[in-house]
Amino acid sequence: MAKPWVLLDVDGVILNWDQAVHTYIMRHCDSVTVTGLKDAHAYDLGARYGISTEQAHQLVWDFHHHASFAELECMPGSADAVHALAQTHRLAAITACGDAAVTRSLRHQNLRSLFGNCFQAIHCTQTFAQKNQYLEQYPPSAWVEDHFLNAVRGLKYGHQCFLVNAAHNSEQHHSDITRVSSLAEAAQIILGSHNHVPAA
Secondary structure, three states: OOOOOEEEEOOOOOEEEHHHHHHHHHHHHHHHHHHHOOOOOOOOOOHHHHHHHHHHHHHHHHHHHHHHHHHHHOOOOHHHHHHHHHHHOOEEEOOOOOOOOOOHHHHHHHHHHHHOEEEEEEEEOOOOOOOHHHOOOOOOOOEEOHHHHHHHHOOOOOOOOEEEOOOOHHEEEOOOOOOOOHHHHHHHHHHHHOOOOOOO
């Protein structure tokens, strides 16, 4: 019998994108470095750094094409959670990081360097795009995400949806979505209490 699937968002669930993009911006973007953070909890980089939407999108595009995009660190507890889930499940990463060849390569490189062959599939869609095209490919599965609307979209395909707490989703709620503090907490629920995953 084939192992069940677990579907995982990457940025903000497995990897610490916020920390990495902030480091990139402070090192490479003089115009933003001068102004610094405006709203550290904003999901949109424009609001976060007090720049235009066009500037923010360009910064994300530049970062996702830069070598440092392959060097993101794990979110607290996510490494143990991924390895624990991989023992009993097949894992698919679904990430809206961009679908350019260089971006896909950097994302694959980052995940492989941290997790080896834990992932049976890594799907990269356009930056900021919906993930329906990949969510619909899988039978009802656990789906862990930090973006509220993407979590809600998983319900359409019968997935068991978990929303990782973040400042940008703190006021968004859905009765059919389970809030968790981290991927580690989601993994504990998915695996059951008899399988211990260290807390984040």
